Amino acid sequence: MPELPEVEVVRRGLDAHVTGRLIEAVELRGARVARRHLPGAEDLAARLAGREVSAARRRGKYLWLDLGPDALLLHLGMSGQLLVEEASAPDEKHLHARFTFADGGPQLRFVDQRTFGGLAWSPTGADGIPTTIAHIAPDPFDPAYDRAHAVRRIKVKDSEIKRVLLDQGVVSGIGNIYADEALWRAGIHGARPASSLTKPAIGRLLDHASEVMTAALGQGGTSFDALYVNVNGASGYFDRSLSAYGQQGRPCPRCGTLIVREHFMNRSSFSCPRCQPRLGR
DNA sequence: CTTTTCTCCTGTATGC
């Protein structure tokens, strides 16, 4: 499941293999890949042909290619992959988009088993961010990230803290895995009301989220392959470093109590019953 | 307006 670290690895791959190249044509397959582009797939393909990619950028889990004054937004959803491959490589089963370039070099392909991801065209605002994702808050790696502002936003939320961590309009980039890891590091149960936490505690929680994502990025960067702009989304290389997520029945690395799994927001949540009491400390 | 629930999708794992 690509969250911020995985998406950043993909962005670096795009920057290395796609930036500076002139798009010759884009083939879009299926109705879903361009569903967020309301004028439709044909319109999107027509807009992309002949454009030069000037940069690959990211905010939270959204990626985009800068194409002059406009951008091509990309989201990997849960299972999306961006692959750089020779034209001779056989089509993947779930191939949804194929970019060919005027230089005749490798293609860029978007492959997505569950098709939660997709492509869309967007104008870019004065801040350089596509207007379509203006509602997405800066992630902790963004120079525009304002930690104190985020703390204030979280403090006044009338919701549980894990819901707020997953709200991309407050702080972006955090998904289910890193939310659980940050909460475990901070010793906070995700069901606690956000407003019950002190501002310093919220600040520390955000810092834990930032640190665990930095650690994951440090490991993800090493699995980078030149012809495989990552990522199958599996972040398997970081799995052995997880303390709470997916660890039900295993001892908490801090206190030895068995990690439990609970259902929350139609998802699974993992926590240490001792380190992360529901009623706070 | 804010907050919560529902929905989209398909490969893999689990249960009877």
Added chain:
DNA sequence: TGCATACAGGAGAAAA
């Protein structure tokens, strides 16, 4: 073994 069901979950639409 086979079939049914649960599960993974990002994010926007719809509902509350």
